[in-house]
Each structure stands twice: as structure tokens, then as C-alpha cells.
Amino acid sequence: GTLAYQWQREGEDLAGAQTSILTLSSTTASDGGSYRVLVSNEGGVTTSAAANLTVHTPPVITSQPVGVDLSSGDLLRLSVTATGTGPFSYQWQFNQTPLSTQTAATLEIAAVSLGEAGQYRVIVTSPGGTVTSASAVVTVQPIQVANPPAILTHPASQSLAPGVTLELKVTATGEGPLHYRWQFNGFNIPGASQDSFTLGDAQPADSGDYQVVVSNAGGSVTSEVAQVKIVEGPSILQGPVSQTVQAGQQMVLSVEASGTPPLNYQWRYQGFNIPGARGSTFQIDSVQLIDAGTYQVVVSDASGAQVQSLPALLEVVTEPVNTSRITSVQLSDGGLLIQWEAKEGRVLQAKARLEDAIWRDIPGSEGQSESRQALLGNATFYRLLDR
Known part of the structure; x- marks a missing residue:
């Protein structure tokens, strides 16, 4: 008889x-x-064996490789x-040439070289x-090698008196960041990592050789040695004294000092060096109002150490003034001993x-003829007045 057919999928x-x-x-x-x-006729129904169908979908790239700059x-x-x-x-390709070792979803080259710059793609099967x-597209730049730093200004050798502040400085140039390591007699100074x-x-035990090592990614350079001497320097026995001078009159300042000869002097006005004023005395033959202010002298000796006097105040007035002057200013018993010629009505101010x-x-x-004043750490100005 006639055969009838009915296909089924998963029994349906x-x-x-x-x-x-x-x-x-x-x-x-x-x-x-x-x-x-299922095949049937008048005589009944028979069922075929099952056939399994697998449908393969083609690959689709959902995330593409991205170029980098290395x-x-x-x-x-x-x-x-x-x-x-x-x-x-x-299968990864470099400039369309297969890379035999790159057969995974991720391509890795541990240390890329200049010759490996180019186009990369992958065939997925x-x-x-x-x-x-x-x-x-992968670009590869050569490594930029930094040049080592160069020192422009080396730390300077110096001699100082005990108790003063030692300051050393270096000036260097180069590709940053720059690193500094100061050394004393060849050994690193803990925490000394700045340009100064x-x-x-400072005490005599701090005398010695100082230098600094400056470094960056390109290397390092060591400064010249700065020889530092902490020695007993000169002392001022009698410093310049404050004065009140009429405009147009002469003004003379003097200092008496001791130390290892020869002694050197540098007079200063308002904190700045006076050119050519390098003797134990300093004078202005015709004082003007503009000359009023504070004067000091820096004394140094053969050791290189130096000491600075207390400031002396010059007052310039247009009217005549009395000629009374402080004759002596000395350090005595931790204080300041000021002396002058006694006169009735004369007072220290x-x-x-x-x-x-x-x-x-x-x-x-x-x-009186003298007065002892305590040293309070700040400048004090003195004068004599005749009443």
C-alpha cells in the first residue's frame, strides 16, 4: 500500500x-x-533510528586587538x-606572516624590540x-637614556668659629629627578639628601672633608671636596660705638680685635658691605643725613674664621650736638660693660x-662713668645725653 511519513525533532x-x-x-x-x-501504511507504523544534527555557527570577533605605543x-x-x-x-600574524609561537587568544612578547613594531592580526578558526x-598597529620607541648630571657650583671650603652654622650648597643640572647624598670624610651623612x-x-669635631654625590637615571657625579675647619677665630675686644654727629662733621668708627694675624676687616652699613672699607677704622669726613643707620664690622684672621661686631648706630642731626662719646664697649662677665667720661647731668640712654x-x-x-647691661640676644642702641 501507500507509505506515509512524519518527521520528528526531539520526539515532536x-x-x-x-x-x-x-x-x-x-x-x-x-x-x-x-x-x-515515522513510516506507516495499512499494515502498521515503524520508527527510524535517531539522527543527531549539530549546527555550527561561524566565529564572530567581539573584541578586536588594540594597537599600543611602547x-x-x-x-x-x-x-x-x-x-x-x-x-x-x-594564529597570530605579524605583518601578515604567521608567528609560530603565538597560537592563543592572547599574544605576549616579554621584551618587545624595535624590529617588532608593525601590524598584528589574528585568524580565529x-x-x-x-x-x-x-x-x-604597534609602535616601539627606543629607550631614552638620561645623561648623568653635571655640577655647576661645587660646595666651598671654609673656616668657621665654633658655635656658628655651617652651610654647604651645590648647584647641579641634568635630567630630573636629581638625588643628593652628602658625605663627611667619605661616609654618608644620614638624612642629608637636599642640594644644601x-x-x-658647628664644633671642631665637625672639621673635615665634605662632598656631595648627585645622581639621576643616567648616572652620578661627585663634587669637589670642601674642606671645613672649625677653629677658634678672632674676637672683638672693643667694638664700634654709637654716635650722634652733626651733618657735615667727621664720623670715625673703630674696632679693636685679636686673633691669628693678619687680621682682615670689612665694614658694613645696614647689613651690606661697604666697598673699600677694610681697615680697623672707618670714617666719613662729611657726614650727610643719608649716612644715618647701623654700622658693623666683620673681622677675620688667618684661620679663615670670622666674627661680627655689635651694631653701632649713627644718628645725623642738623643742629650742633654735644661731643660726649661712649669710650668703651666690652663683653664682661656675660654682659656688656659700657664706659664714658663722667659729667654731671650726663646720662646713658x-x-x-x-x-x-x-x-x-x-x-x-x-x-656715672660706666654701666653694665645684660645681653638679651637682640640689638640694643645706646647714646649719651647731657642735660
Whole structure:
């Protein structure tokens, strides 16, 4: 008799599938499964063995390799992500030439070289087909090697008196960052890592050779040695004294000092060196109002150490003034001994700052010839007044 057919998928009848041949057009992954056919006639029904259908979908790249800009020696890493029916195989290419060792989803070159700059792509293969990624451009720059630093100004040798502050400085140039390491007699000084080194209250034990090592990525350079001597320097026996002088009159300042000869002198006005003023005395033959201010002298000896006098105040007035002068200023018993020629009505006055308007009498000084004042650490200005 006549045979009838009914195709089934996963045990369910397929509509319209009633011929001896089953044709599926435009199959997709969802068409996969177990197929069989039921054949019947007047005598009964028989069922075929099951046939399993697997539909392979072609690979699709969902994440392309991305180009990078590297320096020679850097790690090169490129990767690709694909979907579809697996398993997948990968073949990376460099400028369209297969790389035999690069057959994974991620390409890695531990230390890329200049010759490995170019275009990279990967061919992805699966049971569903083959797809080629977009090209990723890799650039490789040569390593920029820094030049070692250069020292422009070396730390200077110096001689100082005990108790003063030692200051050393270096000036260097080069590709940063620059690093500094100061050394004393060849050994690193802990914490001394700036372009300058400061040591307060220097003592003779701090005498020696100082140098600094300056470094960067390109190397290092060591400065010249600065020889530092902490020695007992000169002392001022009698410093310059403050004066009040009428404009147009002569003004003379003097200092008496001791130390290892020869002694050198440098007079200063308002904190600045006076050119050519290098003797134990300094004078202005015709004082003008502009000359008013504070004067000091720096004394140095053969050891190179130096000491600076206390400031002496010069007041310049337009009216005649008395000629009384302080004759001696000395350090004595931790204080300041000021002496002058005694006279009835003559009194010692003082003020702490030049801008103070009022001179104040020193108690007990009127009619006397001397006064002992405590050293308070700040400058004090003194004068004599005849009443």
C-alpha cells in the first residue's frame, strides 16, 4: 500500500515534514537536535533510528586587538575575544606572516624590540568557519637614556668659629629627578639628601672633608671636596660705638680685635658691605643725613674664621650736638660693660629699635662713668645725653 511519513525533532512532529526527505533551509543553532521519521501504511507504523544534527555557527570577533605605543623592552600584550561554536584555534600574524609561537587568544612578547613594531592580526578558526581580526598597529620607541648630571657650583671650603652654622650648597643640572647624598670624610651623612647641607652649632669635631654625590637615571657625579675647619677665630675686644654727629662733621668708627694675624676687616652699613672699607677704622669726613643707620664690622684672621661686631648706630642731626662719646664697649662677665667720661647731668640712654621714637634713660647711669647691661640676644642702641 501507500507509505506515509512524519518527521520528528526531539520526539515532536514537525509540521509539513511528511515526505521521505527532510529539508531544512537556513539552519541555525536552534535547529540542532535529534531527528527521526515515522513510516506507516495499512499494515502498521515503524520508527527510524535517531539522527543527531549539530549546527555550527561561524566565529564572530567581539573584541578586536588594540594597537599600543611602547618603549623598547616593554611587555607587548594583545588579545582577541570571539563567539560561536567552539573549540577555537588562533594564529597570530605579524605583518601578515604567521608567528609560530603565538597560537592563543592572547599574544605576549616579554621584551618587545624595535624590529617588532608593525601590524598584528589574528585568524580565529572554529568548526563553523574562520574569521580574521582587524590589524593592531604597534609602535616601539627606543629607550631614552638620561645623561648623568653635571655640577655647576661645587660646595666651598671654609673656616668657621665654633658655635656658628655651617652651610654647604651645590648647584647641579641634568635630567630630573636629581638625588643628593652628602658625605663627611667619605661616609654618608644620614638624612642629608637636599642640594644644601646645614649644620648648626658647628664644633671642631665637625672639621673635615665634605662632598656631595648627585645622581639621576643616567648616572652620578661627585663634587669637589670642601674642606671645613672649625677653629677658634678672632674676637672683638672693643667694638664700634654709637654716635650722634652733626651733618657735615667727621664720623670715625673703630674696632679693636685679636686673633691669628693678619687680621682682615670689612665694614658694613645696614647689613651690606661697604666697598673699600677694610681697615680697623672707618670714617666719613662729611657726614650727610643719608649716612644715618647701623654700622658693623666683620673681622677675620688667618684661620679663615670670622666674627661680627655689635651694631653701632649713627644718628645725623642738623643742629650742633654735644661731643660726649661712649669710650668703651666690652663683653664682661656675660654682659656688656659700657664706659664714658663722667659729667654731671650726663646720662646713658638706650632703645631697642631704630624706629622707636623715645630714648629711655638707663637707671643709675646719670653722673656715672660706666654701666653694665645684660645681653638679651637682640640689638640694643645706646647714646649719651647731657642735660
